[in-house]
Amino acid sequence: MDKDDWSFGESWRVEPSDPTWTGTQTAIKEQRVEEWDDETLVLGIETSCDETSASVVRGGRDILSNVIASQTELHGEYGGIVPEVAARAHVEALTPAIREALVRADATFWDLDAVAVTLGPGLIGSLLVGVAEAKAIASVLDIPFVGVNHLEAHIYSNFLGNYSAKWPAVVLVISGGHTMLVHARGHGDYEILGGTLDDAAGEAFDKVARFLGLDYPGGPEIDRLSLLGNPDAVRFPRSMVGEPGFDVSYSGLKTSVTNYVRRLEYEGNEINVADVAASFQQAVVDIEVAKTLAAVDHTMVDTLFLCGGVAANSGLRTGLEKACLDRSITLHVPPIELCTDNAAMVASCGTALLRRGIYTSLDAAPDPNLPLK
Ligand code: ADP
Numbered sequence: 554m555d556k557d558d559w560s561f562g563e564s565w566r567v568e569p570s571d572p573t574w575t576g577t578q579t580a581i582k583e584q585r586v587e588e589w590d591d592e593t594l595v596l597g598i599e600t601s602c603d604e605t606s607a608s609v610v611r612g613g614r615d616i617l618s619n620v621i622a623s624q625t626e627l628h629g630e631y632g633g634i635v636p637e638v639a640a641r642a643h644v645e646a647l648t649p650a651i652r653e654a655l656v657r658a659d660a661t662f663w664d665l666d667a668v669a670v671t672l673g674p675g676l677i678g679s680l681l682v683g684v685a686e687a688k689a690i691a692s693v694l695d696i697p698f699v700g701v702n703h704l705e706a707h708i709y710s711n712f713l714g715n716y717s718a719k720w721p722a723v724v725l726v727i728s729g730g731h732t733m734l735v736h737a738r739g740h741g742d743y744e745i746l747g748g749t750l751d752d753a754a755g756e757a758f759d760k761v762a763r764f765l766g767l768d769y770p771g772g773p774e775i776d777r778l779s780l781l782g783n784p785d786a787v788r789f790p791r792s793m794v795g796e797p798g799f800d801v802s803y804s805g806l807k808t809s810v811t812n813y814v815r816r817l818e819y820e821g822n823e824i825n826v827a828d829v830a831a832s833f834q835q836a837v838v839d840i841e842v843a844k845t846l847a848a849v850d851h852t853m854v855d856t857l858f859l860c861g862g863v864a865a866n867s868g869l870r871t872g873l874e875k876a877c878l879d880r881s882i883t884l885h886v887p888p889i890e891l892c893t894d895n896a897a898m899v900a901s902c903g904t905a906l907l908r909r910g911i912y913t914s915l916d917a918a919p920d921p922n923l924p925l926k
């Protein structure tokens with residue numbers, strides 16, 4: 554598509570001098586046009602946390618390439634993400650990742666219709682690297698720059714290569730930094746039903762794993778060990794499950810696991826780490842399945858999207874699959890490589906924004922706390 558033949562309808566920017574300018578504004582003026590254009594080629598860039606990723610997506614749904622350079626090994630020796638190390642690694646990895654994404658997509662910079670990048674939430678130093686590079690590319694090529702909300706991008710991972718995914722839906726966004734239930738009525742039309750009052754589910758996985766002496770990141774380690782353990786061995790609490798509303802809390806569960814292990818140690822008993830891991834994971838699964846089904850009942854939708862890093866968890870996938878089958882709810886779960894952070898979901902979300910005539914001023918700054926609206 555020629556950039557002058559931009560068929561998304563009229564749209565215009567809100568400039569910093571405008572009284573409605575908020576600093577990180579992405580909205581210009583909404584103008585609903587066709588939802589997807591089959592040919593639009595968007596470069597997605599994701600650097601919000603510890604994955605450097607670049608992707609070329611066609612029409613918002615076809616992944617032509619999705620290059621992901623994970624920093625797991627770099628942070629592993631510290632047992633958690635070190636923000637300065639992450640930002641520096643993004644600086645080194647991003648340009649090669651973009652080059653590789655273009656090569657694998659058999660595309661050049663001049664084929665691109667727009668550049669989409671995660672504007673937030675995330676680590677400020679990491680976000681800055683991606684946003685600066687995306688702005689430079691958009692500016693040099695004179696194509697739209699689209700700032701994307703990372704959480705909204707996770708929702709769009711359900712649309713990639715999946716033409717049966719349709720709104721409205723309840724979305725369980727469950728990752729290392731976030732855990733929330735969203736009623737997604739359509740593109741850009743979201744109501745947050747509830748979320749974690751303390752730790753995100755992935756954070757709880759990582760902290761419990763660290764306490765159990767497992768490698769970083771702990772989520773996949775606990776998942777792997779759980780297959781060897783008995784999920785009914787220890788009955789850890791399922792906080793807030795019996796309560797109304799859609800909020801969850803993981804601090805009590807985390808404390809229960811540490812208290813249980815410390816007590817066994819104190820008593821000189823042997824600890825079966827696989828049983829503890831499996832029992833902890835089962836508690837998380839029970840909490841999330843209960844709250845998610847309650848949200849589906851509340852909204853009366855019949856579609857559920859699962860997304861975010863913890864969506865890779867085998868127990869959660871199985872638990873939700875079974876629950877959805879019993880109730881005739883259509884469950885969409887992205888492939889594992891699209892559950893954790895990746896740029897394909899950013900490009901997909903960016904394309905949907907463009908289709909509605911929304912793009913971003915080059916003055917926009919990354920926002921580490923950007924909310925999902
Ligand atoms: P964020 O964007 O918040 O950094 P991601 O979406 O990249 O998070 O997800 C990373 C999180 O997902 C980590 O907390 C990691 O432990 C967790 N995770 C990844 N795979 C699994 C799994 N199989 N089981 C449980 N948690 C997992």
Ligand code: MG
Pocket residue numbers: 703707728729861862893894
């Ligand atoms: Mg994420």
